[in-house]
Amino acid sequence: MPAIELGGIEMRLISILKGCKMQLGAAALLAASHAGAAEPSPGITDDTIKIGVTGPLTGPVAVVGGVAEGIRARIEQGNAEGGVKMGDGKTRKIELVIEDDGLDPQRTLANVRKMVEKDKVFALVGTAATPNNLAIGRYITQKKVPNVFMYSGVVSLNAPEWEVGFVPSFSTEADAFAKYLENNKPDAKVAFLYLNTETGQTFMKAFDRAIEDSTIKVLERQPVTSQDPTVETQLNTLKASGADTLIVIAAPRQGGEAIRFQSESGWKPLTLVTNLSSAYPVLQSVGLENAKGIITSDFLKPIISDQKSGDEGVDRYLDAIKAAKVNFVFANTIGQTGYAIGDALIQSLEKLKEPTREELMNVVQNMDGWQNPLLFDGIKISTKEKSDLYPIEALQLYQFDGQKYVPVGGVLDFEGDTHE
Template sequence: MPIRVPRGAFSLLHVVALTGLMTGSAQAQESESPGITSDAVRIGISGPLTGPVAAIGAITEGVRTKVDAINAAGGVKMGDGKTRKIELVVEDDGLDPQRTLTNVRKLVEREEVFAVLATAGTPNNQAIGRYITQREVPNLFMYSGVHELAGPEWEIGLVPSFTTEAAAFARYLLDTKPEAKIALLYLNTETGQTFQKALEDAVSMSNIKIVAAQPVTSADPTVENQLSTLKASGADTLVVITGPKQGAEAVRFATESGWNPTTLVSNIAASVASLKPAGLENAKGVITSQYLKQVNAKAPGDDAGIKHYIADREAAKASFAIDDALGQVGYATGDALVKVLSSMKEPTRAAMMETARNLDSVQLDLLLPGITLNTKSGEDVYPIESLQLFQFDGATYQPVGSMISFEGKTPSH
């Protein structure tokens, strides 16, 4: 059965990790769920490959990078003893929730994928929640820090909850700046609103105050007006929860306007690659949270996981920068997919979700030492609940303090 490869920003044959075409009704009859045969499993991705937030498309490319490496090694040996290669079918949604829903319908009904993976954006995951629940299709390791969405039985996130990051930022300020006056620049979606509420809760019993907050949308051509308003509030601390482009603009404004607040930027916008448009000299002192290893291509050291990542990225001729955190998130997502596939007891969608909901100390190549994936069905839906704070020194990020863990205690949305 031919794979329909979408038109998008990436090279088409390059985006879809094809591994062997599924032929013959005999193989189809072996499938316990659509999208899986005795030698292949088909996974769909809808992500923003074009448009104002196309940078997030690096997640898709990161997944492909890991999948290419697994397929080149022969595939993934699954719990039923069969080794299967992974087919990726990718659709571009421009981060438009309605396009995401249209794409997911196509992926499920026409392409007959086994699961969808790494769906980016909180509104986008909300848009498909009801559909994937009705069709009982896994929405695996979505790229959203809001884990409690519209299809809880058939979806699970990967990245830390925005409530975890907000709590980590609050703990840093409580320890280092207990009288902080915060200006908050936030996405006017459930992403930003969740973060805002969590930050308010985390500082509510302290002398830290949120003195101003300004919403933005991904379509805003500039956020200078919002930043001017925040500066005028008299705040001495800027917290940013936006996409990479707007995060860079905020960092540049904070320095070049003469404001110079203590600046904390969500990890979704704080990679070195994301900060470059701001001018790295302007980004010096920025604080962020992270759960992935810092990659130094020139000196990877003895870390086997980083070596795997660097080699796989080179072999895949990946389009994202080696220090692009979004590409690294995608690579980790592909790694997590492989771990779930290898542990599933049966080749069914239900078995995939059962496995994803009961992860026990699962290690990934790029997770920081001390961080593993842990979930418990009905009790803990957050695979990653620990964060390390880092501060940018003008060239690289340096760790600040010790690991902050909320394992089993992540604040609920």
């Protein structure tokens, strides 16, 4: 068979067809590589990630707004240092969207709807208060939006696939107070001033269980709300009960009134105040001398000066709040908690191998002994998916000496033992 000679046109056609084949092959490889990568969730680009924060920036419980301010300080510090190098290899700046809810659960829900649907945030962080987190549970589950490192000691998570707390549960704090009384005042006669919400109910239920086999007795319980203008009537009832020990689980304003009352009324019981209302600004508002001797719990290092301490974590915190011009004093444990929450968020993003909300939840539900710059020595952050979603389950007790909180005893560790 004679050889076939190809002309110029035929040769060019073959060349074009070969080029198309190579381009199709490259396109197929590219498509295959993209098929293996997760589609980014809303709120994240190659350069930025948008995070939502809602809390009481104004109103009677504006002191709790220190959480949002502390978060802002840590995020601004991270952004100033170049951003967060995330687990997918990309470095991103964090864009915060902060909204004021006055600690009203319905305003919290409205804020979250806006942030998710209009602002397109990737996740929520540091949402304050138990009723407020309960109010958004159904919505974030429906929208599949992470609500991480909540500022709430809620035990019964109502959106467990999409939320993780940060601060110890109220039941852990109750266990710590019960342990202190068993060791130091085993015949205590207790009076409770408690928030008439899941917060107070959870605390008292855990405390009652913890003292079942002890000689500690509860003589009186008086409920309050965070909106009560005064709780003097309840406090007088508690005083009249004959109790020699007062436990306060209340919002900052009502907790502060209780601290002043137990001192100025001549009652002077042993007073244990939950972390919720024992921040330094609360004590200042009622007079530091009235707070002398009260006991509280915390999981953070005591910060007693705004001068450099030599502790790297504390000094970075002091630098951050100064640069951010926060509206709280350095000793404010609520603001410190916000900073610690911001740091936990950054650590989570550093481990994010895929830019998805699902991956964020995978990371925060499987934290294994994470360090944090402000955590008290010996306390770490750990979770275990489906079996232990409470990051911090250890506490240090402190007693106020009139000027500062002083550690009492060693760390009380309840790891893996958080219960309703």
